[in-house]
Amino acid sequence: MAPSWEWQTVVPLLPPQPxxxxxxxxxxGRSLGRRRTRNRAREMDQHLLTExxxxxxxxxxxxxxxxxxxxxxxxxAIAAGAGILAAVLSYLGVRGTRKAAEIxxxxxxxxxxxxxxxxxxxxxxxxxxxxxxxLPGIPDxxxxxxxWNLIDHIExxxxxxxxxxxxxxxRILRINDELTEIxxxxxxxxxxxxxxxxxxxxxxxxxxLRTYWDRGKNATGxxxxxxxxxxxxxxxxxxxxxxxxx
Numbered sequence: 001m002a003p004s005w006e007w008q009t010v011v012p013l014l015p016p017q018p019x020x021x022x023x024x025x026x027x028x029g030r031s032l033g034r035r036r037t038r039n040r041a042r043e044m045d046q047h048l049l050t051e052x053x054x055x056x057x058x059x060x061x062x063x064x065x066x067x068x069x070x071x072x073x074x075x076x077a078i079a080a081g082a083g084i085l086a087a088v089l090s091y092l093g094v095r096g097t098r099k100a101a102e103i104x105x106x107x108x109x110x111x112x113x114x115x116x117x118x119x120x121x122x123x124x125x126x127x128x129x130x131x132x133x134x135l136p137g138i139p140d141x142x143x144x145x146x147x148w149n150l151i152d153h154i155e156x157x158x159x160x161x162x163x164x165x166x167x168x169x170x171r172i173l174r175i176n177d178e179l180t181e182i183x184x185x186x187x188x189x190x191x192x193x194x195x196x197x198x199x200x201x202x203x204x205x206x207x208x209l210r211t212y213w214d215r216g217k218n219a220t221g222x223x224x225x226x227x228x229x230x231x232x233x234x235x236x237x238x239x240x241x242x243x244x245x246x
Contacts, residue, residue, distance in 0.1 A: 144229035198231035
């Protein structure tokens, strides 16, 4: 039921008319009184009009039509907010998935570097050092420390009656060939570019040693680059770094 409102008509009380001594003053007083009366009536009309507008707004707000519009607007606002929230959550989910994929891809690449390049280099070099210690005939010989170069003893070893040291050298040369193939064939997995200087020095060393061994001649007096011991340190340091990043 629509609310009912009762209004009371307010009749403004006019002040008593003053008595003037002369006609001119009387006309001026009456004119001033009329203006005051008209102003008060105008103010009363504005007051009543304002109250009517406010009450009309209240009554309209209580109507079913306006309430339906408010509910519709509220539902639309909730739906819009839910859509924005869903979009934000979707973006964060995609971003998290992409980041996780990048992390996994980097991890897989490091594993490839270890298993296909640096791991094989390390294990073959470890075996080569073990074999080399059997060649000098010096107790506790240490590669890179003990002054004994294979390339200066090729004629001696090939002229021996027993094959023990010849077989050891052949195994070392095969390991060098494998190391060369790994470094060149899997250069894309190197952890740095250009490659370390020790890798380049090893390639030159391995090629020179193979050439002189096949000829059966020593390389005495020939510009010869011995095995770069720094290569073993570079391989070990890179393996340590890659494993720490997994």
